Amino acid sequence: MGRKDETPVLSVKNLKQHFTSGIGKNKLVVKAVDGVSFDIYKGEVFGLVGESGCGKTTTGRSIIKLYEPTDGEVYFLGNLISAGYKENKEAIKRAKQIAKDKIKTLKAELTEASDADKETLKIKTDELIKEVKAERDAAIEKEKAEIERKKKELDANYELMKKMQMIFQDPIASLNPRMTVKEIIAEGLRISGIKDPRVINDEVNKVLETVGLLPEHASRYPHEFSGGQRQRIGIARALIVNPEFIIADEPISALDVSIQAQVINLLNDLRERLGITIMFIAHDLSVIKYFSDRIGVMYYGNLVELADADELFLNPLHPYTKSLLSAVPQPDPRYEKTRKRIVYDPRMHDYVQSPPKLQEIKKDHWVLANDEEIAEYKKVLK
Numbered sequence: 094m095g096r097k098d099e100t101p102v103l104s105v106k107n108l109k110q111h112f113t114s115g116i117g118k119n120k121l122v123v124k125a126v127d128g129v130s131f132d133i134y135k136g137e138v139f140g141l142v143g144e145s146g147c148g149k150t151t152t153g154r155s156i157i158k159l160y161e162p163t164d165g166e167v168y169f170l171g172n173l174i175s176a177g178y179k180e181n182k183e184a185i186k187r188a189k190q191i192a193k194d195k196i197k198t199l200k201a202e203l204t205e206a207s208d209a210d211k212e213t214l215k216i217k218t219d220e221l222i223k224e225v226k227a228e229r230d231a232a233i234e235k236e237k238a239e240i241e242r243k244k245k246e247l248d249a250n251y252e253l254m255k256k257m258q259m260i261f262q263d264p265i266a267s268l269n270p271r272m273t274v275k276e277i278i279a280e281g282l283r284i285s286g287i288k289d290p291r292v293i294n295d296e297v298n299k300v301l302e303t304v305g306l307l308p309e310h311a312s313r314y315p316h317e318f319s320g321g322q323r324q325r326i327g328i329a330r331a332l333i334v335n336p337e338f339i340i341a342d343e344p345i346s347a348l349d350v351s352i353q354a355q356v357i358n359l360l361n362d363l364r365e366r367l368g369i370t371i372m373f374i375a376h377d378l379s380v381i382k383y384f385s386d387r388i389g390v391m392y393y394g395n396l397v398e399l400a401d402a403d404e405l406f407l408n409p410l411h412p413y414t415k416s417l418l419s420a421v422p423q424p425d426p427r428y429e430k431t432r433k434r435i436v437y438d439p440r441m442h443d444y445v446q447s448p449p450k451l452q453e454i455k456k457d458h459w460v461l462a463n464d465e466e467i468a469e470y471k472k473v474l475k
């Protein structure tokens with residue numbers, strides 16, 4: 094979905110990440126991400142927004158392979174880099190169950206047959222059972238082969254992962270306090286096998302300059318820096334390997350408001366100067382409004398709306414998007430006085446008869462809705 098004439102940098106297809114805890118009756122499944130699909134195009138900032146716990150971080154972590162997805166696929170620069178096998182495993186289970194049921198029916202027919210028929214029927218039943226088993230084995234083989242194919246493809250594309258980096262919310266927690274800034278930043282180079290100290294020095298200094306730090310900062314430790322500077326170190330660490338795509342997970346939420354704009358400006362600069370594509374995760378729309386080209390709104394493991402940033406602010410359709418927008422403060426004090434927070438209640442949808450799907454209501458504007466809701470939204474858009 095999106096700009097169909099370009100090959101996306103990142104393509105997420107039906108991504109699912111379920112976490113299971115406990116066993117037996119106490120088994121609990123959290124569907125942190127439950128079938129999310131979106132594409133991100135070269136040089137754009139894609140904002141992923143939603144309240145705490147809706148699955149934004151898990152989406153980012155599944156894309157960058159910090160988790161193995163439960164199901165779905167992620168393509169990076171056209172190559173499969175992450176995949177889950179739930180559908181394949183379920184298909185295997187289904188094939189086994191179907192065969193079991195068929196054999197049971199055949200055997201029951203044989204037991205019920207009269208003694209006179211039994212002899213001939215037994216030969217026929219044996220043959221049929223053989224056929225059912227062969228069919229089952231072929232179905233299982235097919236799914237197993239598909240799992241193996243995906244695994245091989247993932248192994249072959251492993252190197253590509255270097256081109257994808259993540260910046261984390263909390264710069265203190267994500268930087269090793271016992272390493273100097275230079276050691277922290279150079280880690281990615283070392284992992285790539287670069288050992289020449291001169292090359293490492295040059296690269297580290299270059300990247301320090303890119304993020305607005307100085308060469309003399311290289312020998313210091315993370316605690317000697319302010320929050321904003323630490324986030325710059327985190328960004329430098331990501332940049333050293335020349336990534337094409339960066340996932341920034343709430344990179345400014347832990348920073349003072351006065352510093353937030355600086356980090357946003359830096360990210361914007363990197364996008365413009367280096368052509369880096371960015372997925373920016375945030376819990377409120379005010380932060381990503383001016384920074385994102387397109388925005389995906391997440392609610393409890395699903396995308397509920399996806400559109401260009403301007404379009405989303407001008408024509409929000411999903412009631413959850415409206416609720417998020419109503420939380421964005423406005424500079425106009427008169428407006429602020431009368432601003433009403435819209436509360437979203439998912440029970441307002443009647444999805445028992447007609448379940449929702451993500452549909453393109455107008456070019457590049459997608460909304461999770463059933464057909465009745467789409468008809469309503471179309472009226473609103475007119």
Ligand SMILES: Nc1ncnc2c1ncn2[C@@H]1O[C@H](COP(=O)(O)OP(=O)(O)OP(=O)(O)O)[C@@H](O)[C@H]1O
Nearest residue numbers: 112123125143144145146147148149150151152376
């Ligand atoms: N490793 C895990 N094991 C079990 N449950 C998890 C795990 N990670 C996340 N979850 C659950 O999955 C859901 C989504 O969490 P996630 O951190 O992705 O949301 P989020 O939108 O990024 O929230 P936040 O803004 O607070 O980081 C939550 O209910 C969370 O408790």
